[in-house]
Amino acid sequence: MSETTAPAPDYRDTVFLPETDFPMRAGLPLREPEWLERWERIGIYDRLREKTGRTPFTLHDGPPYANGHLHIGHALNKTIKDMIVRSHQMMGHDARYVPGWDCHGLPIEWKIEEQYRAKGLDKDEVDIVAFRQECRRFAEGWVDIQREEFKRLGITGNWADPYLTMDFHAEAVIADEFMKFLMNGTLYQGSKPVMWSPVEKxxxxxxxxxxxxxxxxxxxxxxxxxxxxxxxxxxxxxxxxxxxxxxxxxxxxxxxxxxxxxxxxxxxxxxxxxxxxxxxxxxxxxxxxxxxxxxxxxxxxxxxxxxxxxxxxxxxxxxxxxxxxxxxxxxxxxxxxxxxxxxxxxxxxxxxxxxxxxxxxxxxxxxxxxxxxxxxxxxxxxxxxxxxxxxxxxxxxxxxxxxxxxxxxxxxxxxxxxxxxxxxxxxAPLIFRNTPQWFAGIDRPLDDGLGAHGDTIRSRALASIERLVTFTPVSGQNRLRSMMETRPDWVLSRQRAWGVPLTCFVKKGAKPDDAGFLLRDAEVNARIVAAFEAEGADVWYRDGFKEEVLGDRAAEYEQIFDVLDVWFDSGSTHAFVLRDRADGTEDGIADVYMEGTDQHRGWFHSSMLQGCGTIGRAPYRNVVTHGFTLDEKGMKMSKSLGNTVVPEAVVKEYGADILRLWVAQADYTADQRIGKEILKGTADSYRRLRNTLRFLLGALKDFSEAERVDAAEMPELERWVLHRIAELDAEVRAGYAAFDFQGVFQKLFTFCTTDLSAVYFDIRKDALYCDAPDALRRRASRTVLDLVFHRLVTWLAPILVFTTEDVWLSRFPGEESSVHLRDMPETPAGWADAALAGKWQAIRSARRVVTAALEVQRSAKVIGASLEAAPVVHVADARLLAALQSVDMAEICITSGLSLTGAPAPAEAFTLADVPGVAVVFQEAEGEKCARCWQILPDVGTHSHPQTCARCDAALG
The missing domain is CATH 3.90.740.10 (Valyl/Leucyl/Isoleucyl-tRNA synthetase, editing domain)
Known part of the structure; x- marks a missing residue:
């Protein structure tokens, strides 16, 4: 056999191709529960609390009702909260999250009444404490169900010790907070028309x-x-x-x-x-x-x-x-x-x-x-x-x-x-009906020593809105302000059974305007609170309780048996969660309240009224609101229309990370859309991200500290990536701090798909695969990939909690290892290099003209790969020409050769309208194809290793 027909040597085993066991197919629905079990086993949340010297950050959870399976709005809400908590934790805070549930009120009482009606029973004929106990058991059951459903979404928090408004301590505090209104003069009984439900009475x-x-x-x-x-x-x-x-x-x-x-x-x-x-x-x-x-x-x-x-x-x-x-x-x-x-x-x-x-x-x-x-x-x-x-x-x-x-x-x-x-x-429709009700007067002067922001609930609320609270989006400020400016007195009483009673007594025979109509006695209040702490609010309904707390005066007073508006319950949660718990806050104020936009008239509203009445201000510093979730056509979801999207179904088909990614991709401050096609698009974005992460893992196989290269020694391309890391680090941190998850994701997705996959990975694959292990260029690239890995995985961790854990453990296995125990690495300020970034922006523009010109030749079947080309690039601008001459443009354009010239371009040269002054004339590369790196070079075949170029011959030793 002659030399010209001898088979090419097989150098495949000498090329450093990426190696990783990290699969391209995620298998999230099956694998995510394993990570959940692992996090619980190693106690991730508790271990984070052990980190000392960190600034506390508390998102206070607005409690959902414990009365049914989660809907897509719950998933959106809790995922946004989780992203807030995780991102602040990874930026160096002690970010606490205590989940909670609203357990009193009509949503649960109505369910028990439905059960009674189905059995032909009359709720009014049942002992009230027995009825309340049924409500309690119903709520307990749904708390357990919803807790597991929330955990399945990857939500981190103190799930072992949540807060419940029906806990004895919570009921005692709610009563105590109500009695502050009693004592400070804002509570009064009035007979005025209120919105009344004849169905719910x-x-x-x-x-x-x-x-x-x-x-x-x-x-x-x-x-x-x-x-x-x-x-x-x-x-x-x-x-x-x-x-x-x-x-x-x-x-x-x-x-x-x-x-x-x-x-x-x-x-x-x-x-x-x-x-x-x-x-x-x-x-x-x-x-x-x-x-x-x-x-x-x-x-x-x-x-x-x-x-x-x-x-x-x-x-x-x-x-x-x-x-x-x-x-x-x-x-x-x-x-x-x-x-x-x-x-x-x-x-x-x-x-x-x-x-x-x-x-x-x-x-x-x-x-x-x-x-x-x-x-x-x-x-x-x-x-x-x-x-x-x-x-x-x-x-x-x-x-x-x-x-x-x-x-x-x-x-x-x-x-x-x-x-x-x-x-x-x-x-059911409502009517306006005049009834005697209990009100909190929001314009009644308060003499409570808390007047730094006003002497009425309304004035304190408006001051809080103007000076003490930041709103995301900012439109929330105007919405809440307009409501506070015009709202009437707060109707506190409900004529129901399941709730915290209005713990007050009225003088028999007295009228609401009479002096002494309401009993105001701090010692009586203290006895009530102590009894609630010991036995819960049911004690209020026990025979003889009035006599126990009033003693000889019992015969003079009537006991009130209305229950509190459940918005007072949830509005009071700051007192027994932020103030009273070890994982609360020092001043009883939350860093963030985050709920749907409807809560401007709900929890944000009642919490502000309640806080202004008892602590003199709103119990939060930030209010973040999200919109409603609609179907793909922008229609409101309805079971009757059959257009609902159930979180459980999404998780079973795609995995929770896809649902979380949908949240991150959406502008949550407006209404969002979700459906099969949208989720397919989300899954495609996920695959592209996963591909980037998989490449990083493969390219970093066996990376060691001995390989690490200082930034000053790196080639310009690596230093440009370091500059992008520095830029992104500032942008990601600012985005997370501003609760802008869509902005964070878009920046990271663009970085992965455009800067990394389409440019840096594309260019550096040749060096990573074919350079010698000790070559500076390869070592510098692997160093940069390691730096990118640590940042990218931690930047994405608040969003893709399961995937980033999988990626982290693929590289750093171990029972105690977890990306969620890490912080986002600090990035040296010296990596930022605006001049270098400007230069490489121009280089990338010129590269785009070359790659577009080669694509024309590829489509015409003139070449099969860019390495078969050695184009001539005409550059009109002298400064750009100098910039291109300072780097290896053949390497950057992935060609075997490339010539640069300032000569005028011939008429047939390829150009792009948006990159003036750069023109490309196609030429085929001259020489033979290297059997190892596939570049076509004149020196191939002149070295000791057959059919190799000089670089590959040296790498083979």
Missing amino acids: TALAEAEVEYHDHTSHTIWVRFAHRVAEGAASIVIWTTTPWTIPQNRAVAYNPAIAYGLYRTDEAEGKPSELLILADALAEGVLTQAKVTGTRLRDVPTTEFEGVTLAHPYRGIEGGEGEWDFDVPMLPGDHVTDEAGTGFVHTAPSHGDDDYQLGLKFGLPMTYNVEPDGSYRADLPLFGGQHIITADGKDGPANVANIKALAGAGALLAKGKVKHSYPHSWRSK
């Missing part, structure tokens, strides 16, 4: 209300009046006909223009005189199906001191119930944007009505029972429901419409579809 707070479209009856009603022209009618409009029996006034606005209108006779309808707001008159007449003529202006001075007849005055069967005068009263809340320009006023069933009633001394009515029915002895309508027990419209509206028609007071009727308040638990 309790008052609701704004945070417990959601708004849905609802079709309501709408009516136009005549109130008899006299003018110079004769008998006339003031016309009101309302969407709540059931409130007409409670009418006590008609309001007008002195700033509105009113007119007297005479209607034309039509279809048996006699002519009549109506007084209407001019801006609304045409619409009213149209609704009444009549035409009319405006006779004159009606100055509002004509309304002063005027009384009207209630539309039910003298009605048959009315038994005189409505035989009274109805005053006309001025009110700024009246507009001429809708209706008639006059507002029917029922002080017991609306806040504007109530405020007008307070101003003018209107009587309150108590016609509506807790179940949404009229009191039994109300003439004509007694016992009729407004809302039925199953949340449907009762007969009350229609009955009133018929009564008005029979009395000749109904001008017109119709229906309107509008946004209407519903209970977010039962989904």
Whole structure:
């Protein structure tokens, strides 16, 4: 056989190809539970707490309700929290996270009542303590289930010792915090209209209300009046006909223009005189199906001191119930944007009505029972429901419409579809109902020695919003401020069974405004707290408890059995979590509260009110909010639509790290979308990241400290990577500190895919594979890869908690080893080199022209690989030419040769429009192909090792 036909030597075993057992296929659903078990076995969270001398950082967990499996919103919420905690821990803090659960209130009580109803039982006939114990057991069961579901998502925290609002100590503290309101004068009993759920038979707070479209009856009603022209009618409009029996006034606005209108006779309808707001008159007449003529202006001075007849005055069967005068009263809340320009006023069933009633001394009515029915002895309508027990419209509206028609007071009727308040638990419509309730007065002066930020709850809250709290996104500040500026007093009482009772006593026979109405006694309060600590809040319901705490005074007082709004429970958590626990904070203030944007009217809101009432300020320094999770089309998720995404299903198919990566890729400050296609895209991003990490592991096999090269000795390409590390270190830390996980991920993903995979790895594969082990270039590259590894894995660890652990253990195995016990390495300031970075930005631009030119030749089948080329590169700019001449552009462009020239480029040269002044003329490389590195060079075959180049011959020894 001649030399020309001899087979090429096989040098494969001499090439340093990457080696790693780290698989390309992650197998996350099966493998993640192994890491969870491992973390629990070695006690990761507790070991982190043992690190001393670190600045504490506390994210206080807003408690979810313990009443069902996790939904995608839970997964988003807890994952963001976990990223906050882990990133701050790895940046050098002692980052604590105590998970918690909200265990009292209607969500759980409602579930037990559903069970009772299914068995045909009546909850009201069961011993209240026995009922409360069932609620407790229900909550305990769901706490255990949700805890495991949260842990499966990779959430770190003190899972062994979470906080529960139903723990005895928590119940004692909640009661104690309530009694601070009792003692500082903000607590009072008032009878005013509140949002009331007839289905759940309790008052609701704004945070417990959601708004849905609802079709309501709408009516136009005549109130008899006299003018110079004769008998006339003031016309009101309302969407709540059931409130007409409670009418006590008609309001007008002195700033509105009113007119007297005479209607034309039509279809048996006699002519009549109506007084209407001019801006609304045409619409009213149209609704009444009549035409009319405006006779004159009606100055509002004509309304002063005027009384009207209630539309039910003298009605048959009315038994005189409505035989009274109805005053006309001025009110700024009246507009001429809708209706008639006059507002029917029922002080017991609306806040504007109530405020007008307070101003003018209107009587309150108590016609509506807790179940949404009229009191039994109300003439004509007694016992009729407004809302039925199953949340449907009762007969009350229609009955009133018929009564008005029979009395000749109904001008017109119709229906309107509008946004209407519903209970977010039962989904049933609500009503405004006047009931005696307990309130915290947010504008009542506080004499508690905590006045650094104001002397009322409202002033302290507004000061906190302006000066003490940072909001992410910043729009949250305006949202919370606008709510605090206009919110009414806080309704604290609920007429339910499962919760912390309002631990107060009232003087028998006394009225709410009487001195001594409320018992304020610090010793009594202390006895209550001690009893709750020992036995829990159930002790309040024990026979004889009042006598135990009041002694000889027991007969003088009545015990209150309403329970606290659960938002007071969760608003108080700062006291028994941040203040009382060993893993709390020194000042009782959290670094971060993080919840969904709906919590501006929920937990952020109630925590601020509660904190301002008891510690003088908001109990947090940062408020971070996320949006809602929608399907891929931007639709709200609904079981009925079949578009829900269940975290458990995502974890089973993809693994929790894919779900976490979806969170990191999303702009959580807005609404996010999720679905099959989006998750497929997320999984693709994950694979690209995993490929980068796998290459690092393979290329670093057997790396030792003996190989390490100082930065000053490294080639420029390595020093450029060090500069990028320095840049990224600052950006990643700033991003994590600002809770910008999307920004962090985007920067890291770009670094991995563009800077590393597409540039640095691409260029350095040749040196890594083919240079001798002691070659400076290879050692420098492996040193840089090691530095990249330690930073990249720790930078990504707060996001990809399972994958980064897998990567870390692939390189540093051991029972005690874990990436989550590491901090992000400090990066020397000297690595930053802006001048070098600018130079390499220009080099990379020129490289892009060369690689694009070669791709044209590859597509045309002229060459199969870039090493077959030795192009000529024409560079018009002398400074760029010098920069390119200072480096090995053939190495950088992965060609076997490359010539640089400042000569003008021929017309056929390849160019890119966005890189002016660089043109490439293709030429094939001359020489033979090295059997080891595959470069085509003139010296191949002239060395001792057959068919090798000089570099490979030397490497082979």
